[in-house]
Amino acid sequence: MAAPGVSPGLAPAPHGPVPGRAGAALPVRHLVGLKARILLNTLTRSTWVLVGTVVGAAYFLFLLVTSLVGLFLLGREELSLVRTVLVLAGSAATLAWWLVPVLASRADATLDPARLALFPLTVGQVQWGQALGALVGVPGALTALALAGSVLAWRSSAAAVLTALVCLPLALALLFTGSRCVTALAIGLSRRRRLTELLSVVALMGLVFLGPLFAGAVSGLELVWERLPEYAATLAWTPLGAVWALPADAAAGRWAAAAARLGVAALTVLALVLLWRVAQQRALTSTAGERAAAAGGSDGAGLLDRLPSRPWAAVAARCLIYWVRDPRYSAGLLVIPAIAVLLWLTRDPGGPNVLFHALGPMVAALMAYTISADVSSDNTAVHLHLLTGLRGVHDRAGRVLALLVVAAPLAALGLLLPLAVEGRWHLLPGLLGTTVLALLGGCGLASVMSARYTYPVAPPGSSPLKTPEGFTVLNVLVQFVALALMLVLTLPAAVPLLVHAAGGSAGWGWAALAAGLVLGPLLCALGVVVGGRWYDRRAPELLQEVARFR
Structure with a gap:
């Protein structure tokens, strides 16, 4: 007997889609009809949904x-x-069609194979159902009508019109099979949280580069317009554009080229169908083996075994693991190169380029500021420090040490890159002193700040781009004040550096270096001690505060 609410042709089966059995109980038309029925029920379940659908359909x-x-x-x-x-x-x-459903997390899951696992369907039937079901919906229907309308553009050549009509099913197959193939592959990859987090960070970097890329495209718009035929000629030999160039070859009588492009398009569709089939089968059967393999991890405590058996070393090891595995930390590591490229793209080749030369101190200050959110990022895991009786000075020192391991190489690269590009190596002593003071002095200030103030951050395990709840104007004000204090701390080295860059003697640069090498370690040590004392006094309050950040 069929399950309640299921079409009579749907007979449940205990083992899910059958990879290769022909003549299964459920024909493809039942899947397409099921998709249409679900779509209709979704549109009519609410008056407002129906109104929104009508407005969207009109648009x-x-x-x-x-x-x-x-x-x-x-x-x-x-x-x-x-x-x-x-x-x-x-x-x-x-x-x-291939990328937007995955990047926007809006892939159609109505005919997801996992939902059809109880029915005796072959993988091929599920594929046919998903492919034809793509026509049941606004994107698929509009795309099909637009492709049919594209035949009008070839009406000056009868051969082109006939070829375009013949290529319509192939073009639809290219779009629909590619979309389902990429979606099926993404289902397996989505189980890997690190990849999802990396995509979020890549999206953030894309936003950073959006301004320079748009400016460059506008400035070179005329050149791009002139080269559009060249771009189209290149795309016409790729899987993306081969099928769209076939009518033009037929109109010009280039039958050899048309046959070659037809082969490219047909082989692309065939490869997508086969890859889609493999991805579906693996998505349904691979979880058990992956979990068993994940359970058999290596022995030992990893980095915790490789550092001295001291409280500050244990904190440093844990924080270093966070820098590698926690996307809220690693996202900052990827944004730093993006900032460097942004400053390099916006620099004036003949100008002073103050911001570009200040890349080293900027990187140092930004990296030092990140540990001001360490306690907030720990969330309730900070209770481990409280229960073990860890002293505040050891907590502060461990966090600073972990940061220096990560930030020092990045700050060094930020320091040397502008000098290597511009060739103004005489500024090296002053920039080095300013960078050291920004990094170590910033670490000291952040050590005090994170023990005194907490502010909401993205919760553990979430995307680094997630907006934290409970963020107020006061939190923003505190952070601006902290950044302003970091700028003030760098003045003893930054002022002599600016005097030297403006034409002063080399002694000003060496004075900046001396100020950084002396004041930097001093401020860092002072911040660790003072922050440790604040931490000892306020540890229970800190736990209560971060426990509210969800």
Whole structure:
């Protein structure tokens, strides 16, 4: 007997999709009908959902009509222009179908194989159901209509029109199978939290580079426009654009090129179908083996075994592990190179480039400031320090030591990169002193601040881009004050450096170096001691404060 609410053709099976058995109980049309029924129920479950659907449909219908009018007008132009436009637009549509559902976490899961695991379906039937089910929905329907409308652009050549009509199923297969293949692969990768976090960080870096890239594209818009035919000619030989260039080859009588592009498109679809099939099978059967392999980890305590048996060393080892494995820390490590590239792209080749030369001190200060959120990032795990009776000075010293291991190489690279690019090596002593003072003095200030003030951060295990709850204007004010204090602490070395850079004698640079080498360690040690005392006094209060950050 069929399960309640299931189509009569759906007979449950205990072992899920059958990899290779033909003639299974459920035909593909039941899957497509199920997709349509779920879509209809979703649209009619609420008046507001229905109103929103109507408004959205009107908007997308307007876009479709505009596209069809544009394609009709494009048909009046030369076939070379039609080829360029359609190859570029088709390649962009292919990339959108392949990547947007995964990057936006909006992949259609209505016909997810995991949901159909109880029914006697072959993997091939599930694939057919998912591929044809893509037409049941706004994106699939609009894409199919737009592809049909693209035939209007080839109307000046009968051969091109016939070829475009023949290629329509192949183009739809390229879009739909590619989308489902990438989604199926992403299901397995999504179980790896580190990869998801890395994608979040990459997205953040993309936002950092968005401004310079947009400015560069606008400044070189004329050159890009002139090279569009060249880009289209290149894409026409790739899996992204081969199918869209076939009508132009047919119109020009280039049958050998048309056959080659047809082979590229057909082989791409075949490879996507096979890879999609393998990904589906592995997604359904690979979890048990992966968990068993993960359970058999190596013996030992890792980094904790390699450092001295001292309280500060244990804290340093734990913090170093955080710097490697916790995305809230490692995201900062990836953003630093992004800032360096941003300053390099925006520098003036003939100007003073003060910000570019200050990259070393900037990196040092930013890295030092990160440990001001150490206690907040620990969240309730800070209770381990309380229960073991760890002294505050050891807690502060361990955190600073871990930071120095990570931040010192980055600050050194930030210091040397501008000098190597610009060649102003005479500024090295002053910049070195300022960098040392920013790093060590900032560590001292952050050691005091994290023991006195806590502010909400992304909770453990979440994305580094997640907005923390409970963030107030006071928290922002405290952080601005802390950054301003870091700037003040660097003045004893920064002022002589600026005098030297403005034309002063080399002695000013050496004075900046001396100030950094003397005041830096002193401020760091003072911050560790004072912060340790604050920590000893306020440890229970700190635990209560961070426990509220969820």
